[in-house]
Amino acid sequence: MDIHDALRSYIINEAFKGTVPEGFDDDYDLIESGAMDSLFMMNLITYLGQQHQVEFGMNDMVPKNFKSINALSEFSRNKLASAQ
Amino acid sequence: MNLNLAECFFQQARQQPGHPLILGQELDDKTSYAEFQAEVESLSGKLRDAGVNPGDNIGLHYQSGRDYIAFVYAIWNCRACVTPLPFELTATEKQQIFQYIHIDAAISSVKLLDQLLGSAAETKAFPLTEQAVYLKLNAQCEAPPQLAGINAAFIRFTSGTTGDAKGVVLSHESIFERIHAANQILEIGAKDRILWLLSMDYHFAVSIVAYLTFGASIILPKNGFGITLLTAASRHQATLIYGSPTHYAMMTQDDSNASLPPELRLAIVTTTALHEDAAANFYQRFGRVLNETYGIIELGLPAINVSQSRDKQGSVGRILPDYALRLDCPPGQQQGEITIKGKGMLDAYYSPWRSRETLLQQNGGWFRTGDLGRLDGDGFLYIVGRSKEMISVGGMKFFPEEVEAVLEKHPTIQSATVFGVQEKSSWGEPAWSHLVLKENEAQPSEDELRTYCKQYLAAHKIPARFLWVRQLSYTASGKKIRNPDKLRHF
Numbered sequence: 001m002d003i004h005d006a007l008r009s010y011i012i013n014e015a016f017k018g019t020v021p022e023g024f025d026d027d028y029d030l031i032e033s034g035a036m037d038s039l040f041m042m043n044l045i046t047y048l049g050q051q052h053q054v055e056f057g058m059n060d061m062v063p064k065n066f067k068s069i070n071a072l073s074e075f076s077r078n079k080l081a082s083a084q
Numbered sequence: 085m086n087l088n089l090a091e092c093f094f095q096q097a098r099q100q101p102g103h104p105l106i107l108g109q110e111l112d113d114k115t116s117y118a119e120f121q122a123e124v125e126s127l128s129g130k131l132r133d134a135g136v137n138p139g140d141n142i143g144l145h146y147q148s149g150r151d152y153i154a155f156v157y158a159i160w161n162c163r164a165c166v167t168p169l170p171f172e173l174t175a176t177e178k179q180q181i182f183q184y185i186h187i188d189a190a191i192s193s194v195k196l197l198d199q200l201l202g203s204a205a206e207t208k209a210f211p212l213t214e215q216a217v218y219l220k221l222n223a224q225c226e227a228p229p230q231l232a233g234i235n236a237a238f239i240r241f242t243s244g245t246t247g248d249a250k251g252v253v254l255s256h257e258s259i260f261e262r263i264h265a266a267n268q269i270l271e272i273g274a275k276d277r278i279l280w281l282l283s284m285d286y287h288f289a290v291s292i293v294a295y296l297t298f299g300a301s302i303i304l305p306k307n308g309f310g311i312t313l314l315t316a317a318s319r320h321q322a323t324l325i326y327g328s329p330t331h332y333a334m335m336t337q338d339d340s341n342a343s344l345p346p347e348l349r350l351a352i353v354t355t356t357a358l359h360e361d362a363a364a365n366f367y368q369r370f371g372r373v374l375n376e377t378y379g380i381i382e383l384g385l386p387a388i389n390v391s392q393s394r395d396k397q398g399s400v401g402r403i404l405p406d407y408a409l410r411l412d413c414p415p416g417q418q419q420g421e422i423t424i425k426g427k428g429m430l431d432a433y434y435s436p437w438r439s440r441e442t443l444l445q446q447n448g449g450w451f452r453t454g455d456l457g458r459l460d461g462d463g464f465l466y467i468v469g470r471s472k473e474m475i476s477v478g479g480m481k482f483f484p485e486e487v488e489a490v491l492e493k494h495p496t497i498q499s500a501t502v503f504g505v506q507e508k509s510s511w512g513e514p515a516w517s518h519l520v521l522k523e524n525e526a527q528p529s530e531d532e533l534r535t536y537c538k539q540y541l542a543a544h545k546i547p548a549r550f551l552w553v554r555q556l557s558y559t560a561s562g563k564k565i566r567n568p569d570k571l572r573h574f
Contacts, residue, residue, distance in 0.1 A: 017195040031307060038308035039147065039172060039283065042477070046543040050534050058337040063309050 004073040090161040097121040127158035138163035143190035148284040170285040184250040186227035251434030262384035262428030263294040265406035274299035281327035310338030399464040419458035475504035496525040503566040514548035
């Protein structure tokens with residue numbers, strides 16, 4: 001499973017407990033919808049670090065990186081590419 | 085009639101019914117004291133209809149926020165007691181709480197109800213709101229008989245200072261004493277608007293209760309991004325912020341021109357030691373010092389640094405007027421174990437039961453914190469070592485013993501230690517582990533260990549690093565040595 005699919009699966013299961021809201025897609029706004037609250041954000045960072053070796057620095061903790069599944073995937077891929 | 089903190093809030097609501105209690109991210113998102121009182125009374129009625137009786141212990145399995153506060157106060161209004169079941173714990177960890185703490189029923193988020201169904205006494209859950217239900221549980225243990233003699237408000241599950249005590253009992257009276265002791269310094273009142281950033285499962289008694297008792301407003305931001313926090317603080321003219329070092333770091337790294345409101349008088353840091361670089365960066369960005377505190381579940385908040393002087397950064401402040409401090413320093417040394425006595429001490433450890441009186445008799449009336457401290461010439465306390473070794477990740481606290489026990493059940497691991505590490509460049513204070521491999525076993529991969537830990541531990545408790553060592557370090561009396569200094573501040 002690539003990181004995009006893994007993120008999609010993690011967010012659906014952990015943020016929405018398997019039941020996604022109407023209109024949900026990979027550009028669904030996780031911040032405006034309230035899904036990206038402080039606790040979920042922390043768990044997501046832990047998950048990405050431990051399962052996919054995506055390391056967040058303080059400068060990465062900005063809304064644009066967390067806005068949607070697509071935004072998170074792009075950020076993660078860029079991070080992994082720059083780490084190689 | 086015994087003191088009830090819900091009644092203290094109702095008194096305040098009668099005095100200032102239109103005053104805002106909850107402020108959301110947007111300016112028009114507010115709930116007044118009278119509106120919130122009505123919600124609490126409505127929920128109390130539903131809980132009584134569902135079967136809640138005075139003296140019951142109700143598990144609270146819900147995310148932090150305005151509803152969490154309403155549920156706690158509704159439970160108290162039924163003269164029942166609250167045991168938080170932290171939302172982020174795994175189902176296994178929640179089951180461990182049931183094994184030690186007698187819990188009659190739970191209020192649960194519908195989203196995570198399945199984690200409690202294994203303990204349910206009835207198949208049908210009673211709806212409280214669209215998002216929450218009440219569920220009668222099969223208690224897995226008996227409550228200690230001495231509990232009936234305490235007007236208990238909270239039973240907080242914790243592995244405790246000594247590792248063998250499960251649960252801290254706090255009465256309405258103890259919490260009342262704590263908030264009044266803290267408010268001699270904090271001076272919270274109706275003029276205050278507090279930006280709240282922490283988990284309510286771990287922080288409630290000397291903070292949220294104080295705000296509702298003294299008539300303040302609580303700002304609950306939509307998420308933890310720096311720009312969101314700064315916007316909420318400015319929009320509502322926050323006078324206090326209550327957060328962890330991570331939250332302040334998030335504000336510091338924000339690259340917009342957002343600033344803190346001029347009304348802000350205290351930026352309180354709790355949960356863990358503040359790294360000096362984090363304090364310096366915050367000062368450089370906002371021109372303000374961070375106010376550190378010394379909070380202990382057994383004692384409350386006996387020290388708060390309200391000084392605005394950078395010279396006192398790094399100190400948790402002077403001991404509060406209602407507490408006495410003694411440092412048990414070895415001969416010739418200027419630092420020693422912090423021992424404290426004063427108001428609002430825990431009423432008991434739950435399992436095995438040890439009353440406040442028993443605890444104090446053991447130490448001549450003083451509570452031994454296990455932490456090491458020193459005092460400067462002005463009486464400011466500096467924490468130089470936390471021998472309790474509690475780890476805090478973004479305000480969520482846990483003890484290393486719990487994680488070590490899981491690791492030591494892995495078939496390849498002989499023994500393990502777990503300790504918190506302050507990383508200069510990271511967003512949190514993660515745990516690391518030292519592991520000793522069993523003879524003739526192959527070393528498992530990090531991925532394998534993480535997958536294994538995930539079955540038993542919440543994500544924030546899983547060590548960020550698994551380091552293999554030939555042997556662990558022990559004290560002369562055989563206790564594990566954790567928190568090796570050489571790994572701190574790297």
